Amino acid sequence: ANxxxxxxxxxxxxxxxxLPRQNSKTTPPSPPKVISDKTGRMHFDRVGFxxxxxxxxxxxxxxxxxxxxxxKVVTKASLKTKKAKTKAKIKIHRSLEHPNxxxxxECFEDNENVYMTLELCPSGSLMDMLRxxxxxxxxxxxxxxxxxxxxxxxxxxxQVIHRDLKLGNLFLDxxxxxxxxxxxxxxxxxxxxxxxxxxxxxxxxxxxxVLFDTANGHSFEVDTWSVGVILYTLVVGRPPxxxxxxxxxxxxxxxxxxxxxxxxxxxSAAQHLIQQILTPNPSERPTLHxxxxxxxxxxxxxxxxxxxxxxxxxxxFK
Ligand code: ADP
Numbered sequence: 001a002n003x004x005x006x007x008x009x010x011x012x013x014x015x016x017x018x019l020p021r022q023n024s025k026t027t028p029p030s031p032p033k034v035i036s037d038k039t040g041r042m043h044f045d046r047v048g049f050x051x052x053x054x055x056x057x058x059x060x061x062x063x064x065x066x067x068x069x070x071x072k073v074v075t076k077a078s079l080k081t082k083k084a085k086t087k088a089k090i091k092i093h094r095s096l097e098h099p100n101x102x103x104x105x106e107c108f109e110d111n112e113n114v115y116m117t118l119e120l121c122p123s124g125s126l127m128d129m130l131r132x133x134x135x136x137x138x139x140x141x142x143x144x145x146x147x148x149x150x151x152x153x154x155x156x157x158x159q160v161i162h163r164d165l166k167l168g169n170l171f172l173d174x175x176x177x178x179x180x181x182x183x184x185x186x187x188x189x190x191x192x193x194x195x196x197x198x199x200x201x202x203x204x205x206x207x208x209x210v211l212f213d214t215a216n217g218h219s220f221e222v223d224t225w226s227v228g229v230i231l232y233t234l235v236v237g238r239p240p241x242x243x244x245x246x247x248x249x250x251x252x253x254x255x256x257x258x259x260x261x262x263x264x265x266x267x268s269a270a271q272h273l274i275q276q277i278l279t280p281n282p283s284e285r286p287t288l289h290x291x292x293x294x295x296x297x298x299x300x301x302x303x304x305x306x307x308x309x310x311x312x313x314x315x316x317f318k
Contacts, residue, residue: 228277
């Protein structure tokens with residue numbers, strides 16, 4: 001025993017081989033340097049890595065004419081149980097063509113992976129930009145919101161609910177235009193009045209009826225709720241219901257508990273619009289038309305473009 005009275009640990013058995021490191025998540029091998037489909041009709045040169053999400057890795061590629069694209073790569077092994085679902089999401093994304101929605105181009109496979117080529121958004125997401133900027137000016141917020149709401153209205157008229165609208169899924173093109181991406185949670189409303197029952201979304205942006213009205217289900221208004229959370233986040237700099245753990249976030253969503261910071265001036269028009277959108281009862285939420293007709297949009301400047309300098313510093317619109 002040592003000075004503290006604790007017994008000495010037994011000596012290690014000599015010569016026992018170290019156990020190999022056990023990884024719970026194995027990183028799949030990189031896709032080939034030249035990505036092509038089985039017929040060899042399509043070739044893309046892999047030129048860079050863009051990022052990784054829940055189930056896909058995304059690379060920058062060049063097509064035969066030298067045009068740059070994003071290529072989403074999903075291993076077939078990881079798709080085994082999700083094949084039908086993934087096909088459905090691809091079909092939804094493919095059916096949408098709008099200047100503020102990431103354009104879906106091709107989908108093909110080789111023996112290991114499924115590949116999806118998408119319009120390249122080389123400037124990251126609004127989440128990345130918010131991290132650098134901390135918050136946006138209200139004119140910038142109007143510019144981004146008008147584009148987001150346009151894309152959202154287009155999706156809804158095509159019976160698509162995105163269900164995961166958040167700053168991290170709002171990409172930017174080289175001209176600072178918003179491109180809605182990641183249709184991994186999107187749902188198609190096939191019959192009028194149909195309600196969706198799956199609990200999905202991202203905690204900070206999830207509408208109360210998704211969490212607490214599972215009997216009734218949810219519909220298009222969940223995207224409207226996220227639009228409200230996005231507006232709050234753009235002008236305040238953090239999401240309204242943000243706290244340390246997910247359970248507490250859900251409780252705050254249930255109780256509609258959020259505040260506007262007092263140390264900065266958020267215009268009363270912005271506050272009023274956010275309050276209207278973050279209405280617990282989905283049928284009382286404003287329509288997308290009513291949102292763009294609100295004083296926040298009609299009585300303040302909407303810039304015709306955002307300079308790329310806005311990535312790092314607030315632009316001067318004067
Ligand atoms: P997942 O569907 O697995 O969640 P994401 O769509 O979130 O994957 O993509 C993962 C990451 O890849 C993103 O965070 C982003 O950095 C990058 N990315 C995705 N799509 C594009 C794109 N069209 N252009 C540029 N980068 C992209």
